[in-house]
Amino acid sequence: MMFKKGDLVKNDRTGRLAEVTRDGYTHRFMDAQDHEMVAEGMGHMAGSYGTAYDAVYLTGDRQGTKFRLRGSRGWKRVMPSEVEVG
Numbered sequence: 001m002m003f004k005k006g007d008l009v010k011n012d013r014t015g016r017l018a019e020v021t022r023d024g025y026t027h028r029f030m031d032a033q034d035h036e037m038v039a040e041g042m043g044h045m046a047g048s049y050g051t052a053y054d055a056v057y058l059t060g061d062r063q064g065t066k067f068r069l070r071g072s073r074g075w076k077r078v079m080p081s082e083v084e085v086g
Helices: 030-041
Strands: 008-010 017-020 025-029 048-057 066-070 074-080
Touching: 017 066, 048 074
Parallel strands: none
Antiparallel strands: 008 017, 008 074, 017 048, 025 048, 048 066
């Protein structure tokens, strides 16, 4: 799913809300195995590329924290009218 700056998004698993603060850009995502490959001199083969978005949490214990959102991982766009207040 493609997001754009200003979109309100919700995490499917945690229910946290966030606002996208930057349009999509290409990012190299790396997990623990990828970092091991880099340490062994195989960094050119490590990681996977995908679309990322900068965002800030609006709810939950991380409220106000900025983070990088991976577009294809558990987030969906919601309309402000869909959000329950209280």
